Amino acid sequence: MTDQTNDAKQYDKETAIGGDAQVGETMIELRELTKRYPGEETPAVDRVSMEIPKGEIVVFVGPSGCGKTTTLKMINRIIEPTSGSIIIDGEDVTNIDPNHLRRRIGYVIQQIGLFPHITIEGNVGTVPRLLGWDKDRTNARIDELLDIVGLDPSVYRSRYPKELSGGQRQRVGVARALAADPPVLLMDEPFGAIDPITRTRLQNEFLRLQEELQKTIAFVTHDIDEAIKMGDRIAILKEQSHIAQFATPEEILTNPADEFVEDFVGTGATLKRLKLTRVRDIEVVDDALIGRLDEPREDLQKRLNESEWTAMLLLDKDNKPARWLRAPDFRHDRPAAELGLPARAMVEKQATLSDALEEMLVGSAGVAIVVDGRGAFEGILDVDSIITSIQTMRDADAEFYRAAKLIDPADEVA
Amino acid sequence: MSTTLTPPEADVGARDRAIAEDKAADSRAKRAKLVHYYGMPLFLLVVTIALLLYIQGSELDSIETRALATDVQLDRLQQHLLLTGVSTFFVLLLAIPLGIAATRPRVRRYAPIVIGLGNAGQAIPSLGALALLFFLFRTIDWLPSTGTIPVVVSLIAYSFLPILRNTMVGLDQVDANVLEAGRGMGMSNRLVLRRLELPLAVPVILAGVRTALVLNVGTAALAFLFGGGGLGETIQAGFQLNRRPVLIFGAVSVAILALLVDYLAGLVEEFMTPRGL
Amino acid sequence: MAFLEYLSSPSVQRTILVQSLEHIRIVGYAMLFAIIIGLFLGIAAHRFPPFRGPILSVTSTFLTIPSLALFALMIPIVGIGDRGPIVALTLYALLAIVRNTVSGLFSVDNAVVESAAGMGMSKTMRLWRIELPNAWPVMLAGIRVSTLLTVGIAAIAALVGGSGLGQLIFSGIRRIGSPGALNALLGGTLAIVVLAMLFDLLYLAIGRLTIPRGIRD
Ligand SMILES: Nc1ncnc2c1ncn2[C@@H]1O[C@H](COP(=O)(O)OP(=O)(O)OP(=O)(O)O)[C@@H](O)[C@H]1O
Ligand SMILES: [Mg+2]
Numbered sequence: 001m002t003d004q005t006n007d008a009k010q011y012d013k014e015t016a017i018g019g020d021a022q023v024g025e026t027m028i029e030l031r032e033l034t035k036r037y038p039g040e041e042t043p044a045v046d047r048v049s050m051e052i053p054k055g056e057i058v059v060f061v062g063p064s065g066c067g068k069t070t071t072l073k074m075i076n077r078i079i080e081p082t083s084g085s086i087i088i089d090g091e092d093v094t095n096i097d098p099n100h101l102r103r104r105i106g107y108v109i110q111q112i113g114l115f116p117h118i119t120i121e122g123n124v125g126t127v128p129r130l131l132g133w134d135k136d137r138t139n140a141r142i143d144e145l146l147d148i149v150g151l152d153p154s155v156y157r158s159r160y161p162k163e164l165s166g167g168q169r170q171r172v173g174v175a176r177a178l179a180a181d182p183p184v185l186l187m188d189e190p191f192g193a194i195d196p197i198t199r200t201r202l203q204n205e206f207l208r209l210q211e212e213l214q215k216t217i218a219f220v221t222h223d224i225d226e227a228i229k230m231g232d233r234i235a236i237l238k239e240q241s242h243i244a245q246f247a248t249p250e251e252i253l254t255n256p257a258d259e260f261v262e263d264f265v266g267t268g269a270t271l272k273r274l275k276l277t278r279v280r281d282i283e284v285v286d287d288a289l290i291g292r293l294d295e296p297r298e299d300l301q302k303r304l305n306e307s308e309w310t311a312m313l314l315l316d317k318d319n320k321p322a323r324w325l326r327a328p329d330f331r332h333d334r335p336a337a338e339l340g341l342p343a344r345a346m347v348e349k350q351a352t353l354s355d356a357l358e359e360m361l362v363g364s365a366g367v368a369i370v371v372d373g374r375g376a377f378e379g380i381l382d383v384d385s386i387i388t389s390i391q392t393m394r395d396a397d398a399e400f401y402r403a404a405k406l407i408d409p410a411d412e413v414a
Numbered sequence: 415m416s417t418t419l420t421p422p423e424a425d426v427g428a429r430d431r432a433i434a435e436d437k438a439a440d441s442r443a444k445r446a447k448l449v450h451y452y453g454m455p456l457f458l459l460v461v462t463i464a465l466l467l468y469i470q471g472s473e474l475d476s477i478e479t480r481a482l483a484t485d486v487q488l489d490r491l492q493q494h495l496l497l498t499g500v501s502t503f504f505v506l507l508l509a510i511p512l513g514i515a516a517t518r519p520r521v522r523r524y525a526p527i528v529i530g531l532g533n534a535g536q537a538i539p540s541l542g543a544l545a546l547l548f549f550l551f552r553t554i555d556w557l558p559s560t561g562t563i564p565v566v567v568s569l570i571a572y573s574f575l576p577i578l579r580n581t582m583v584g585l586d587q588v589d590a591n592v593l594e595a596g597r598g599m600g601m602s603n604r605l606v607l608r609r610l611e612l613p614l615a616v617p618v619i620l621a622g623v624r625t626a627l628v629l630n631v632g633t634a635a636l637a638f639l640f641g642g643g644g645l646g647e648t649i650q651a652g653f654q655l656n657r658r659p660v661l662i663f664g665a666v667s668v669a670i671l672a673l674l675v676d677y678l679a680g681l682v683e684e685f686m687t688p689r690g691l
Numbered sequence: 692m693a694f695l696e697y698l699s700s701p702s703v704q705r706t707i708l709v710q711s712l713e714h715i716r717i718v719g720y721a722m723l724f725a726i727i728i729g730l731f732l733g734i735a736a737h738r739f740p741p742f743r744g745p746i747l748s749v750t751s752t753f754l755t756i757p758s759l760a761l762f763a764l765m766i767p768i769v770g771i772g773d774r775g776p777i778v779a780l781t782l783y784a785l786l787a788i789v790r791n792t793v794s795g796l797f798s799v800d801n802a803v804v805e806s807a808a809g810m811g812m813s814k815t816m817r818l819w820r821i822e823l824p825n826a827w828p829v830m831l832a833g834i835r836v837s838t839l840l841t842v843g844i845a846a847i848a849a850l851v852g853g854s855g856l857g858q859l860i861f862s863g864i865r866r867i868g869s870p871g872a873l874n875a876l877l878g879g880t881l882a883i884v885v886l887a888m889l890f891d892l893l894y895l896a897i898g899r900l901t902i903p904r905g906i907r908d
Binding site: 446449453536537538539540541542543545546548549552628631632633635636639640646649650652653658661662664665666668669672673676 | 745748760764767839840844846850852856857867868872873884888
């Protein structure tokens with residue numbers, strides 16, 4: 001097992017493919033970690049070995065009961081391993097005092113577990129106080145954290161958990177876990193009990209936060225979509241936490257190790273893949289036929305007729321897309337600003353291809369207009385370019401995996 | 415995390431302890447069951463033997479010998495059992511049907527009042543309540559003013575409210591969903607009562623029997639105060655005569671009797687409760 | 692009306708006052724001991740599963756022993772006076788306190804305790820900072836029930852030479868059949884009921900003061 005993960009890491013170093021996750025030193029290492037619950041014949045987790053690189057989010061995903069939670073909770077020894085060892089930042093922590101271990105590991109669970117008898121301020125300040133921080137430092141930290149998770153300290157500090165909404169409670173849970181700035185964060189379905197809309201928002205906020213914080217995070221979910229969205233790397237687990245595949249989301253989507261992974265990822269793998277690629281990553285059409293709202297009609301008509309394009313995009317004085325014009329539109333005797341159809345389906349460069357595709361289907365023109373943050377025109381994205389990019393990705397992946405297998409045939413995941 | 419994670423006062427044994435705890439959980443259930451069935455009778459047997467040996471070994475003076483004479487004690491035991499049995503029988507006869515009636519849909523909204531009264535009644539000291547009831551029943555013309563009968567009536571009256579309250583609370587707890595399902599299947603109220611509520615209420619009734627027995631065994635120990643006899647008499651004699659063996663014999667025998675009654679009622683409760691409840 | 696007249700007599704008032712104070716003293720000591728021991732046993736029963744069964748069955752066995760018998764049993768052990776009743780009442784008070792401590796501790800959301808552990812609180816810290824405060828409302832309810840129980844049973848002390856309002860009732864019982872019995876019976880009984888109500892108010896106030904807003908309903 002150890003070999004396998006090492007090898008997976010090797011590929012990343014040697015080739016550029018496999019996501020832009022930076023592979024640095026290992027922060028958490030599990031060695032042959034095993035848990036057998038009392039009275040059970042078979043272990044719930046059987047000899048898991050895995051390395052979690054510093055600053056990455058590694059997601060454990062797998063069917064219910066496969067041992068994700070057990071594996072995660074062995075890292076901070078909420079569940080004591082039966083055998084095997086845990087190494088954090090080079091130190092074997094399997095036998096040290098668990099309480100001191102845990103004060104340096106943030107911990108977020110689905111049920112949140114805020115202390116109901118203590119105010120938000122007290123909840124967030126728990127670990128700093130355990131670590132003996134002085135009052136001012138703790139207080140400043142509490143305000144800072146509440147700000148970070150988007151809760152106004154002056155409003156929420158002295159509230160009790162029952163006086164918050166579910167989403168707000170989960171934010172406090174995250175703030176509490178971050179309180180002492182632990183380098184490692186363990187999260188067990190942290191967004192599991194929250195309505196889908198709030199969940200998406202919290203996921204995005206959390207990813208933005210992680211960009212700054214660069215924590216090493218082990219994250220459990222049973223939702224493959226969440227795994228793909230959140231993970232720098234995904235460990236797909238089968239029963240007893242056997243690792244079916246440990247790789248970047250891209251690898252898992254394009255090259256599932258076996259049938260189990262394929263089934264688990266589901267038939268929508270290519271569609272899911274679209275969520276991984278962003279508009280800025282593919283080529284957009286930037287020589288589209290452009291006109292201006294204030295140009296004379298005749299000029300516009302002439303340019304359109306002379307070009308090979310079937311439609312022309314009119315921009316306003318701020319360079320914002322305004323209307324789509326086709327040749328037949330000129331039959332109407334109206335100013336240019338009222339001809340044709342309003343321009344819709346606009347996406348920014350950070351949008352995923354999946355977002356873009358959705359916009360295209362909604363918009364009337366069959367294309368998406370790429371705009372910058374202020375809404376100014378940047379280019380045009382059509383279905384063809386999305387399909388081309390999928391094709392390219394597939395070819396590149398196939399090549400990469402062929403190459404990988406040549407390097408070390410022993411790596412082939414069972 | 416460059417500094418070591420292991421501080422000087424480290425609780426290094428935590429892991430071994432956790433594993434050991436896990437293992438201990440396995441064998442516990444069997445032992446608990448043995449103790450459950452045989453613990454109490456064994457304990458009572460030991461106490462009884464110890465009590466008899468103690469009396470046997472004490473040099474009893476004439477007063478003590480008379481107070482502890484076998485036939486006197488058997489007499490009192492018989493009185494005690496009679497007081498307990500009769501009062502339990504009647505209190506159940508009254509309280510359980512009334513409890514069922516009082517939880518019918520039509521009068522159900524008054525149930526909280528009765529239950530509340532039952533709760534409030536718990537604040538009344540048994541000694542005072544019993545004495546006041548006895549006082550009251552003595553003044554009723556058609557009841558004899560001395561002897562066992564007013565005492566038994568007092569015991570019944572005293573345990574009535576708690577038993578009624580327990581019955582009503584128990585019936586109230588019969589799962590409302592089950593009843594709704596029954597009605598949904600077109601069962602009449604009477605049918606729901608007979609087919610669903612009563613079977614589901616069996617444990618409640620059995621618990622009521624046990625509670626009544628234990629309550630009455632205890633209160634019957636106070637019957638001597640009102641001329642009703644019973645084993646309380648021996649305790650009283652031991653205290654008044656300042657005779658330790660008599661006092662101990664009285665107190666221990668009352669305790670043994672109460673524990674035995676509770677144990678047996680518990681067994682009956684356990685074996686008669688329909689399986690699956 | 693005769694009863695009101697009886698109550699208005701200064702000597703009766705004095706008796707009731709003195710005996711009430713004696714009663715409170717007996718109950719107070721018993722509850723103090725019962726709370727300390729019950730808390731300890733309850734925590735032990737919660738934390739160490741092997742002890743749970745034995746602790747609960749022993750404390751419930753105490754409650755099965757009729758009060759007169761237990762009070763009498765104390766005489767050879769601690770002598771005549773209030774000490775016996777205090778010990779006996781302590782034993783009676785244990786069950787509700789132990790049971791509610793155990794169930795209160797069990798009622799604390801597992802996720803809460805687990806996240807406390809996850810933050811690196813030791814077992815002792817978790818107990819004092821998280822588990823007990825959250826179990827407190829249930830524990831307090833147990834203490835309250837125990838107190839009401841002991842206030843009533845304490846009357847039996849008079850039968851074995853103890854003090855308290857039981858004396859007034861007992862004097863009434865001895866006089867049943869002669870005038871004045873009813874007054875003594877009523878006086879003693881009602882005084883005990885009033886005491887019980889006062890204790891109830893006290894616990895209400897304690898609850899108000901000690902249960903954090905976050906877990907009050
Ligand atoms: N305390 C326990 N005692 C015995 N078996 C347990 C215990 N906790 C978990 N298990 C078993 O261990 C296996 C793994 O459980 P675990 O909670 O790690 O699963 P999971 O992958 O987190 O599942 P889910 O997605 O449903 O949360 C399951 O088969 C479960 O039944
Ligand atoms: Mg889980």
